Every structure is written in C-alpha cells, then in structure tokens.
Amino acid sequence: MASPLPTPVPAQLALGAALRAEFPILDQKVNGLPLVYLDNAATSQKPRAVLDALSRCYTEYNANVHRGVHALSAKATNEYEEARAKVAAFIGASTSREVVIVRNATEGINLVSNTWGAANIKQGDEIILSVAEHHANLVPWQLLAARTGAVLRHVRLTPDKSQLDMDHFRSLLSPRTRLVSLVHVSNVLGCVLDTAYVAEQARRVGAKLLLDCCQSVPHMPVDVCSLGADWIVASSHKFCGPSGVGFLWGRYDVLESMEPWMGGGEMIADVFLDQSTYAPPPMRFEAGTPAIAEAIGMGAAAEWLQQLGMDRVHAFEEEIGTYLYERLVAVSPRVTVYGPRPGAPRGRASLAAFNVEGLHATDVSTLLDMAGVAVRSGHHCAQPLHRELGVPASARASAYIYNTAAEIDTFIEALKDTIKFFDDAHGGVA
Template sequence: MRSLSQTQSLPASTSGRHVSFAPVIGMRRSLINRSWRAMKRAAVADVDTASPAPAPSQVALGAPLRSEFPILDQEVNGRPLVYLDNAATSQKPRVVLDALSRCYTEYNANVHRGVHALSARATNEYEEARAKVATFINAPSSREVVIVRNATEAINLVANTWGSANIKQGDEIILSVAEHHANLVPWQLLAARTGAVLRHVRLTPDKTQLDMDHFRSLLSPRTRLVSLVHVSNVLGCVLDAAYVAEQARAVGAKLLLDCCQSVPHMPVDVTSLGADWIVASSHKFCGPSGVGFLWGRYELLESMEPWMGGGEMIADVYLDASTYAPPPMRFEAGTPAIAEAIGMGAAAEWLRGLGMDRVHAYEEEIGTYLYERLAAVSPRVSVYGPRPGSCPRGRASLAAFNVAGLHATDVSTLLDMAGVAVRSGHHCAQPLHRELGVPASARASAYIYNTAGEVDVFVEALADTIKFFDDVHSGSAA
C-alpha cells in the first residue's frame, strides 16, 4: 500500500503567478480515501466469518432486539427497567454506539476543511451519513438533506429563511391545536414580525384527531403555508398527509410536516408524501441527540437565503460582502455535530435494514395491545386519541392517559418506583391539553424493543398505583 505521506510534488509557482493546488488536493483526497477503504477491507477480512450475524431483516422485533440496546439491561429501584418513554427519546443500538466510538477513536477531525487522512475520512463518513438519511426517507438527492441540531432548529430555519422572504402582512399560516411547541412558537414569532395571521385546525368533536373539514374551511387564497404534525405525540393520530398536500397545493400554499413521531415508526417517503419540507430529530429514531435533519425540495432550498453566517456555508468572503455555497452547505454554518451526524446515519441505515414496513407492523401490534390493556385497567382511566382500528391510517404506539382523581406526575412517580419509565406533563403541547380539558397527562410510548410482557408489567404497576392512592385517600378520610 502506498504511504499516505507519499504525495506528488507540488508544482512551482512561476513569475509570482497564483497556482491552484486543487488538482493535487483532489488526488491526495482520493489516495487517502482509497487507503482507508483498503485498510477497512483488510480489517473485515480478518474477522471470523464462520458464524456471521443474521441480517437485520431476519431478526424478529421486540425481545430478540433487546440485546442490541445495552441500556435496557439494568434495574431501576430494584426492578428490571421497563422503558416506555420512547416518544420523548429512543434508546441507541450498539451499531450507533460503535459508530460514535469509532469516530472519536479512529478519525476524529474537522470535516470539509482538511486534506490530511483523518479529515478526509471524517468528511467521507459525514457525507455518507447524509446520504444514508436521504436513502432512509427516499429523497431524490442527498443535497436535499440539511443536517441541523434538531427538528426545532429545522423549523426555525424555514421560518427565518423562506418564511421571512415570503410571508407578508395579511398572509395566513395554517397550524393546528395539536402542534408541538416547536411548530407553534417559530410561526408566532414570524407572524409578530410580519403581520401574518395564524389559523389553527381544531379537533374532531370526539377530540381524537384533527378535523379535516375544518382544515379545508380554513384554506383561502391568502394561505401561504400549512405546517402540521404528521403523527401527534399525544393523540397518536396519523395525518392524512396526501390529502393535506393536495389541498394546500390547490391554493398555492407550501406544506411543512413535523415528522418527529413518524420517521422512527413507519415508512416515510418524501417523493410520495407531498410535503415541501419535513423535519425530524435523530434521538427519536435510535440516533444520538443534538442532531436532526431538514429535508426540502432542492429548488426550494436553493431559493432560500442563509439563516446563520460563518464558516462552511460560504463560497467567497470579502470584507464587505460574501457569496454563499449551494444547499445543503448554505444552511450548515460552523463546525457541525460530526460524530452525532455519523451516528444518525448509522441509525437510519440500521432501521432501514430492519425494514420500516416491519417496524410499523410490529408497532401497530404492540400499540394496540398497549391501548387495550391500558383502557381496561379501570373506568377511571381515560386514553386520548382514536381507538385502534377506528382510523384507516392507524395510530402510533403511544398512549397518553389520565386517571380520574390523580395527577399525571404522581402516577408517573409511582410507576418509576416500580421500574417503569413513562412521561408526564404537557409533552410540549399545552394548547392541545387545554383542548382536552386537562393540565397534563401521563404517556406510555412503545418502540421496536418493547414487549407485550413489559406492557403487562406497566399495567400491573398502574393498577397498584391507583390502589395505593385510593388506600392513602381512604386512610386520610378515616
């Protein structure tokens, strides 16, 4: 193998003329990339292949996957951990942990800026991660994937670029009462600056999902943007995205979808979804925190001005003006979350290997079991969102609930003492909770590594929790 230090000699400058080193740098990058790929192949060749690991698509979901998630093998308060807070953040498989470790132990360096071996490999891995995300959502090009800190940043990016340039006084933005705060506050700020009007889709009379008749009534020639949640993190209902996209296009409006609760749990194909942008956070689909992505149609991204300025996003910088790189680099100012992005790519590739159709089918199964077991605990338990089987698009494998007479936080605290981790609070959806007439809710959310047995443990612990508080109240009354 040729040494990485053996590069061709640089051409000399003549008569003070500027000489471009780009061809030499390109040859050096190519050499470095070939070298580390060869080393990688050699390392793989040394591995014992007598008993290869089964392909992900051959592994059953649920219990057989648990060994891939080291964090699940522990006790909390002396009980085996039952982790049912996946709508807030998912756990990370070994393949993601290994990707993070390799980055920091084998090729930690800045990306896009260096010509040395570590930087070349880091750049290659970073851009491969972008490509893996693009493949995961079936994007036509990796250039349509912008790497950001999280979905919140992605929405703010759109609001502060396309929104600032295209939303004027009197224009209308359609949101809903079920939105996460991250899909409310950026548009509130934009409306305050521009004089735009916010409209909100209400819930159906049974308060289980968004009312599409009301949505249609809000559309008008003044509608410039529709920005809605694809899957509600409280109700678990799934938006009819194709219908929404068709209706938005009919009035010339753009569509942004908050896909934080759909990308981890079902196939998401941007070529058929109908949206102009989608956003998602890595930590909800088995990847690291502190990174996520914005997908947008390339011609739309190309029309958007930068949001943040600095390194990486420039073409040329002068003292009084600058020109900008094309998308996606235009929107990635400064040193990115390199290792985290690589981990996100590993998570996307791993989930794609499992098969998102299989993931969705398993979650429908365990989500239905979760809903039905929870609803049967007591007449005092209210579970929010559509019943399984009542909606053609199904519902997510989460169940937000309340127990009459008990506060959600008290319920969650007692469940934690039994080793069961669930969420409590307003789940960053205060307006939705006001619509439901409650200040907060508890939420159990399952994922690919949860089992029916864990749901049983949760339900039994909830029944014990209700009995405990009833006994306390009875004792107080006596």
C-alpha cells in the same frame, strides 16, 4: 388483583424480544426492579451499531470536516457525507443534497421560518397550524407572525377530540394561505395525519407544506417523494440516533430559493471584506463546525432501521400499540386514553397518553418509576392541545421496537398498584 391478560404471540411481537440485546441500556434495574422503558416518544435508546459508530469516530478519525486534506479529515468528511446519504436513503429523498443536517427538528423549523418565511410571508398572509402541534411548530411561526403581521389559523379537533378535523382544515384555506405546517403523527393523540389530502388542498391554494415528522420517521415508512410536502423535519434522538442532531429535508428547488439563516464558515463560496457569496444547498444552511460524530451516529441509526425494514417496524408497532391501548383502557373506567382507537383509518401510533380520574399525571408517573417503569408526564410540549382536552397534563406510555408485550403487562400491573395505593391513602376512590 385481577390476573393479567395473556401475552399475545403474533409473529410481529417477537421482534421486541429479539432486538433487546442490541440495546445495552435496557439491561439494568431501576429501584431494584428490571427497567421497563416506555418513554420512547420523548427519546429512543441507541443500538450497538450507533454506539460503535460514535466510538469509531472519536477513536479512529476525529477531525474537522470539509476543511483538511490530511487522512483523518478526509475520512471524517467522507463519513459525514455518507451519513447524509444514509438519511436521504432512509426517507426516500432523490438526492442527499436535499438533506440539511441541523441540531434537531426545532432548528429545522426555525430555519424555514427565518429564511423562506422571512422572505415570503407578508402582512395579512395566513399560516395554518393546528391545536395539536408541538411547541416547536407553534412558537417559530408566532415569532414570524409578530414580525410580519401574518395571521395564524389553527385546525381544531374532531368532535370526539381524537384527531384533526379535516373539514375544518379545508374551511381555513383561502387565497391568503401561504403555508401549512402540521404534525404528521401527534405526540399526544397518536393520530396520523391524512397527508395526501392536506398536500392536495395546500397545493390547490398555492401554499407550501411543512410536516413535523418527529413521531413518524422513527415508526413507519416515510417517502418524501410521495408525501407531498415541501419540507419535513425530524430529530435523530427519536429514531435510535444521538441527541443534538437532526435533519431538515426540502425539495431542492425550494432549498435553492432560500437565503442563508446563519453566517460563518462552511456555508460560503467566497468571502470579501464587505460581501460574501454562498454555497449551494445543503451547505448554505450548515454554518460552522457541525456535530460531526452525532451526524455520523444519526446516519448509522438511519441505516440500521432501513436494514431492519420500516414495514417490519410499523407492523410490530401496530401490534404492540394495539396491545398497549387495549390493556390500558381495560384497567378501569376511570382511565381515559386520548386519541383514536386502534384500527382507525390511518392507524394509531404505539403511544398512549392517558389520565386516571382523581389522580395527577405526575403522581401516577412517580409511582410507576418506583416500580421500574419509565413513562412521561406533563403537557409533552403541547399545552394548547391539553387545554383542548380539558386537562393540565397527562401521563404517556410510548413503545418502540425493543419493547415487549410482557413489559406492557408489567406496566399495567404497576398502574393498577398505583391506583390502589392512592385509593387506599384517601380511604377509597381518589
């Protein structure tokens, strides 16, 4: 077996080792070996600041929000609204009233589809998506199109299949385009959308723009005031927060024009037996008791990352993402890594979806798990994209701020052992 490449030592890569103590879950063994967690694109681990915020909520002031005048309810309400303000600050929103707390990014997209979409998308109108979208940014629009008779258009990949083809995107735009809804950073290709160009072109034809920011908000500075979108969505569990909560950001004038989606407590102004009036955004879209502790944990995660510095996070991820990519492509000519190379004009996320010729992604991931290395396998909720790539599935290693170059080395050596195991089992190259 070839000796591993030397671990790089740029200053940025020191961050991963320095942060590990903040994430207690990482200090464990899997199958008797130290855990190497490289499934961060699916869900991130949680720092002590978030775990402590959840604990304080349940041990010190557990109560319903917005509904009581007693001390615990007042404290819970204040913490819940502070969490909204922390998320707003994290993404550069001009006011916390633009932040709607939802269960996850999927719910945020469905909210837009069932409110703005239901009121504004008519038969013959066109919605531009892409072949690289997560299912959460495909299925809601398919349902809307089925109800309204709208037409779905899909941006294809560039000829090298590394990113979305912006020339094709522009060719799809027409006076009938009402909405553009695209992924900011692909969870398979790792490519970064040219949001400035997309926003400019969408505005040119009078279309609204929604961005799926699940893979960008955790990893790079995102400023909604300069992004050019009308809405963005993200899920807390991908940026160090709890699961079961996320946010929809929308320009306030757009949110104000949208009718409620779900009815119930909290989202009303006045209720009569036969009619109701509704609260202004964001409360209009938050019917019922929310995920209080989870929202507070999300706010703690946003604050923790903001204090860490998203420029610093992004610089670290560019370094470790480059190291991951270069080590992976050097394993064997049989290894295919999808997406652009490091150094692409808009960068590349610190994830690598890959396949080994002759091996199934799930078999590769299973043997890696036996070596203590956690990676993803499957279609990553992006079946149409995998069809475009001509494969049924891929394995995916995704790094985050607490990973180290030494862990990448461990992953690479385990992958080499995995390939050798299957080659030996088949009497040669699989």
